[in-house]
Amino acid sequence: xxxxxxxxxMQLVNWPVTLGWPWGILMASFLANLAIFWSIADTxxxxxxxxxxxxxxxxxxxxxxxxxxxxxxxxxxxGVTRRAFYAATLLLLVAESLLYGVLLYLCRLLExxxxxxGLSLRFFALPFLVDDNPVAQILIYAVxxxxxxxxxxxxxxxxxxxxxxxxxxxxxxxIVLGGGAIAWVSWQRHWxxxxxxxxDQSALTLFAGWPVPLTLVLAGIGYLTIRRATA
Amino acid sequence: xxxxxxxxxxxxxFGRVTALDNVSFELTDNTIHGLLGRNGxxxxxxxxxxxxxxxxxxxxxxxxxxxxxxNAQVLDRICFIKESQTYPxxxxxxxxxxxxxxxxxxxxxxxxxxxxxxxxxxxxxxxxKLSRGMLSALGVxxxxxxxxxxxxxxxxxxxxxxxxxHIFYDRLITxxxxxxxxxxxxxxxxxxxxxxxxxxLLIDRGRxxxxxxxxxxxxxxxxxxGPAASVDRLAGxxxxxxxxxxxxxxxxxxxxxxxxxxxxxxxxxxxxxTPVSLQELMVRMTTRGSGxxxxxxxxxxxx
Numbered sequence: 001x002x003x004x005x006x007x008x009x010m011q012l013v014n015w016p017v018t019l020g021w022p023w024g025i026l027m028a029s030f031l032a033n034l035a036i037f038w039s040i041a042d043t044x045x046x047x048x049x050x051x052x053x054x055x056x057x058x059x060x061x062x063x064x065x066x067x068x069x070x071x072x073x074x075x076x077x078x079g080v081t082r083r084a085f086y087a088a089t090l091l092l093l094v095a096e097s098l099l100y101g102v103l104l105y106l107c108r109l110l111e112x113x114x115x116x117x118g119l120s121l122r123f124f125a126l127p128f129l130v131d132d133n134p135v136a137q138i139l140i141y142a143v144x145x146x147x148x149x150x151x152x153x154x155x156x157x158x159x160x161x162x163x164x165x166x167x168x169x170x171x172x173x174x175i176v177l178g179g180g181a182i183a184w185v186s187w188q189r190h191w192x193x194x195x196x197x198x199x200d201q202s203a204l205t206l207f208a209g210w211p212v213p214l215t216l217v218l219a220g221i222g223y224l225t226i227r228r229a230t231a
Numbered sequence: 232x233x234x235x236x237x238x239x240x241x242x243x244x245f246g247r248v249t250a251l252d253n254v255s256f257e258l259t260d261n262t263i264h265g266l267l268g269r270n271g272x273x274x275x276x277x278x279x280x281x282x283x284x285x286x287x288x289x290x291x292x293x294x295x296x297x298x299x300x301x302n303a304q305v306l307d308r309i310c311f312i313k314e315s316q317t318y319p320x321x322x323x324x325x326x327x328x329x330x331x332x333x334x335x336x337x338x339x340x341x342x343x344x345x346x347x348x349x350x351x352x353x354x355x356x357x358x359x360k361l362s363r364g365m366l367s368a369l370g371v372x373x374x375x376x377x378x379x380x381x382x383x384x385x386x387x388x389x390x391x392x393x394x395x396x397h398i399f400y401d402r403l404i405t406x407x408x409x410x411x412x413x414x415x416x417x418x419x420x421x422x423x424x425x426x427x428x429x430x431x432l433l434i435d436r437g438r439x440x441x442x443x444x445x446x447x448x449x450x451x452x453x454x455x456x457g458p459a460a461s462v463d464r465l466a467g468x469x470x471x472x473x474x475x476x477x478x479x480x481x482x483x484x485x486x487x488x489x490x491x492x493x494x495x496x497x498x499x500x501x502x503x504x505t506p507v508s509l510q511e512l513m514v515r516m517t518t519r520g521s522g523x524x525x526x527x528x529x530x531x532x533x534x
Contacts, residue, residue, distance in 0.1 A: 079309040228286070
């Protein structure tokens with residue numbers, strides 16, 4: 001366990017950059033949205049929503065891909081086992097996700113207190129993302145980070161282990177399976193049922209419930225992949 | 232002395248390519264080993280097997296008495312600095328040193344600071360902006376200051392100038408004297424390190440050609456030059472590594488330990504005896520049978 005913590009700390013030696021990128025990009029997109037909605041504020045009285053909070057989730061996905069492509073070879077050379085490296089990275093992902101969940105919740109509170117930044121703008125409190133319970137709200141923000149981090153890690157691990165061809169096969173399989181599923185749903189006319197299913201879920205089950213098993217499955221696939229991955 | 236590494240019949244294949252072919256050897260405790268060989272001989276592959284980064288196709292390999300793959304008890308004691316050692320892009324020099332400090336139990340911060348001073352490493356500069364030589368200096372600094380019981384340097388000094396390389400040799404030998412450990416150094420600059428290396432492992436096309444002490448190599452091989460008939464008489468049945476003949480003068484590199492009496496006899500025959508440098512030995516042994524020679528007659532030695 002000490003070794004795992006040491007590896008986690010190793011990944012954070014330049015923490016201002018690790019944390020700076022996601023929040024820097026989020027702040028940039030926040031300011032851009034403020035400017036846009038301020039400039040059109042006189043054309044509407046309706047509360048406005050924007051999905052730009054997604055940007056921080058994407059940055060985290062890319063960041064965890066880089067943890068695999070850059071920190072993994074470095075750590076292997078310094079005598080870290082794959083197991084310890086992987087455990088340390090998962091620990092970091094969970095901690096980072098929770099921290100970001102709390103920070104986003106605080107931003108949401110600030111947004112509510114300022115009347116949507118004086119513009120009735122919903123940047124953090126997206127209508128389908130809100131829950132009045134603080135713990136539930138934090139989890140709704142936090143858990144999707146773990147899914148995206150796991151996707152970033154797994155994709156980078158496929159690249160590390162099987163190279164560019166591995167990524168092509170992964171992309172090919174995703175298109176065939178995803179496209180096949182969409183075609184089947186359309187053919188069977190299941191879209192309405194699926195829509196209802198999503199509408200029936202609470203924000204908590206949709207964003208903090210179902211993603212948990214998804215993260216666990218991806219983490220398991222990642223572990224099996226890293227076991228035989230080489231630097 | 233107990234072996235730190237023990238390899239028995241280790242073979243590594245990548246598809247149809249055999250990178251290591253039935254290699255057996257031991258690395259002894261507290262010794263500086265030179266791992267020599269041409270490009271593509273299998274040096275890096277061997278180091279990757281030792282550090283659990285790759286997996287042997289066949290054979291048995293133990294490090295500190297255990298299999299290295301995913302074995303924390305073994306890997307905690309290893310530092311492996313590669314030829315093209317990479318660092319996370321977000322790191323400055325000081326972050327890489329900090330990372331190493333967190334991971335190595337024997338890390339010596341004061342020694343690291345001295346090395347940073349010696350190599351004039353800019354602590355706050357991003358690794359992306361380091362020259363090739365400075366990146367190598369950073370790797371060497373981490374490798375030395377880690378004081379890992381098994382430290383492997385794979386061509387660690389790409390782009391390092393001669394002065395910096397000598398700082399590396401001096402620091403390695405001084406620190407090694409105070410803190411003995413097992414070092415494996417693979418290099419092409421053989422003459423530069425020949426005084427450093429205590430034991431030589433020479434691999435060629437995946438096979439181990441030599442595994443013996445540098446000291447015994449110096450006495451075992453000799454280059455004899457003079458009149459061809461006399462050269463042949465002295466060289467006798469020794470294994471000939473190389474032969475050049477011009478008219479009736481010959482120059483032969485041969486495996487032939489000579490005692491004092493034989494050396495006297497050589498002098499009386501008008502023969503000149505010159506020691507064979509490690510580099511020359513490596514070149515001769517790894518180019519035999521490749522069908523190339525510089526216009527001179529090359530003859531396979533009698534076995």
